[in-house]
Amino acid sequence: LLEQVRPFGREEAMETLQRNLEGDGAVAAAFGDLEAFKAPVAAASVGQVYRARYKGRDVAVKVQRPDVREQVTLDLFVIRRLASLGSNVPIERYANQFRSLFELIDRAAPPFIEELDYEREAANQRRFAELISGCELVAGTAV
Incomplete structure (x- = not known):
């Protein structure tokens, strides 16, 4: 992004x-x-x-x-396909916390999809505003 x-x-x-x-x-x-x-x-x-x-x-x-959701979905599909080509690469050399490139991609994909959900973002902003409502040092946005 x-x-x-x-x-x-x-x-x-x-x-x-x-x-x-x-x-x-x-x-x-x-x-x-x-x-x-x-x-x-x-x-x-x-x-x-x-x-x-x-x-x-x-x-x-x-x-x-326009069409960003479709583009992100296609990009993630292509990344997964490329990962299948690289499935023989010893991923542990690069990221010990992941067992495979697929696991790495599957963990990384949800934030990209969540970025496209503006209603979820609005709900998160409302929740944040609730949580900080008594704090004078921090201001949240009204949604």
């Missing part, structure tokens, strides 16, 4: 938002000013982030790159 990559197009972002918010006009209804979606404030390999207003509050809107 990479940070600071080129953003994908506004049209693709709007299509993704419309699809996920269920319908034409849903983005305008939710956020009002569509100028917020003119350019992202950050872009990475999985998606990009826009600054917008929702119900009178400043929010960050994450939009997943």
Whole structure:
């Protein structure tokens, strides 16, 4: 996964938002000013982030790159296939905690898939905010 990559197009972002918010006009209804979606404030390999207003509050809107889930799944499949070619490599020389390249890949894959689940990320952020609610030194984001 990479940070600071080129953003994908506004049209693709709007299509993704419309699809996920269920319908034409849903983005305008939710956020009002569509100028917020003119350019992202950050872009990475999985998606990009826009600054917008929702119900009178400043929010960050994450939009997943089109087809990124399929691409990550395909990449992991290819890595597993390559691992099968290298199954005779003595993995213990490189990572004593893994019995095979397959085990290494199978342990490494879930975080890549979890990175694509924005609802899970939102739930984790809400839980974090609950856990630190009494702490004045740390602030969590509202989701």
